[in-house]
Amino acid sequence: MAFSADELRVLRRALATALNPAPLQGEDVQDCLRLAEAVDDAVREAGRLRAFLLADLARYREALPGSLPGYLELLQDALAAGYDPAVDDLAALRALRANPRAAVLLDRCQVLAERSVRARLARVTQTAVATTPRPRVRLLALPGGRAADEPKPTPAPPPAERPVPKPSEVFPPRRRPVPPPPPEERAAG
Structure with a gap:
């Protein structure tokens, strides 16, 4: 993007005002607004030109190898x-x-x-x-405040631990199947 001499003068004044804030005159404000509008127009035109270029590129690509x-x-x-x-x-x-x-x-x-x-x-x-949530931090009570005036409750005793069962108690031993009697004994029986 190229700026004219007048646009550069307006841009220089706007930058100087941004660095050293001072009240602007009405004419300076209008010049800054016109420059901002010209820059916006140039950006829009660049977008239109880019869209045209990409559409043209797609047309040429579809016509390959002749193009x-x-x-x-x-x-x-x-x-x-x-x-x-x-x-x-x-x-x-x-x-x-x-x-x-x-x-x-x-x-x-x-x-x-x-x-x-x-x-x-x-x-x-x-x-x-x-965006990954952080693990929650456990909140601890600080000494003082209302809790310091109240009587402290006695903590409940921990639950009794149950013994861990043996594997033979959880999974009873498998019984071996008895093989069927030979065919001679079945016929005599």
């Missing part, structure tokens, strides 16, 4: 503007890696995509750590 030179040029422009390559871009470049320019761009896009994924994972991890 290879235009696609590679648009992708380079988008990367220079801060675009993170999408999965579709990586797939298209992999299919076109026989072209030396596409192969170089594929290497660059893979590095950028990996960096973007790592940054997203780091943000998710930081968010998860920040």
